[in-house]
Amino acid sequence: MTKHIGILTSGGDSPGLNAAIRGIGKAAHGFFGMQIIGFRDGFRGVMENRTIPLDPAALSGILTVGGTILGTSRDRPDRMPVGGKVLDATNAIIENYEKNHLDVLVCLGGGGTQKAALRLKEKGLNIITLPKTIDNDVALTDVTFGFDTALGIATEAIDRLHSTAHSHHRIVVVEIMGHRAGWLALGAGIAGGADVILIPEIPYDVESIAQAIRLRARNGKPFSIVAVAEGAISKADAVIYQRAVEKKEKAKQKAQRKKAKAALIELDQHHAGNTLRLARELEELTHLESRVTILGYVQRGGAPSAVDRLLATRLGTACADLIDQGRFGVMVAARGEGTEPVPLEKVAGKRKTVPLDHPWVKSARHVGTNLGD
């Protein structure tokens, strides 16, 4: 019997998504003779049954294309915005899974997608996920596709920012994505030779950063590059942030959605404007001009790197192998040169953050980088 596969992309777009779709599709169709359809715009497209055939023509020429040919969204099956209301679309998704006679739904996404995928598995659907995000914060996989491309983009940006820093004797503060994990900022900061790297895992003391910058100035280098993760936070704010996290968790446990949402907004308010505030404080403390560059969505754009194309292709073909074996309910994790199917129960709800004793942290310190502590 020909197997039928449904594929969706969910969460933030990322380089490598189309390479992964191509890897799954070419292996499943060309090697195993399976039929593949794509759902538009993440889980919303499954709810609305908006599909496109992923035949060889649709898969041709997409290896190097950024973004996702299917479109994406952050809509969750159990909390789907419809006409100004928020509905549980799980049953509609199950119906359309069956209407399309699917043998499996493959979900390409980050942490939020892994959680949504587990819920659908628990409802009895055959699910496989692939770990996608530029943040590299999905648990139990060596790396996520999208990370390497964003690392290269952010590193090149830092390389270029050195010019204005030493020409104008300035502090250049560059904000790097990564949500609540510091992988991208730490990796690009090291690769780009940043003098200061601030990550969410190490709450910072502005005075410690200023001292490092003043010391550089005294040693004839009146300029510094500060790579700051968008989730980085000062020690003072970390205390307030932790209180907001506890408030959110308590409200969630009591299923008090409104209170949980309010706590989440409070959290995000702590991050909004952090980088601008930090730049202003450093200028006051060091008497060096400071300027801010926020890399934002540039880090998610354009063609995937060779590393991400290779990673996305091998995860995609490994996914097709698992479908052929009838192995479901797992994420296809990158493991060394190969892959490993990891049960969704072990992945969902966990975020991979930078361990304080990680080799990259040690390397940064040993080359004299200030980490804000």
Ligand code: F6P
């Ligand atoms: O998860 C990837 C990511 O780019 C994060 O680094 C960033 O915080 C977030 O997405 C931005 O989300 P959105 O694309 O919904 O604005």
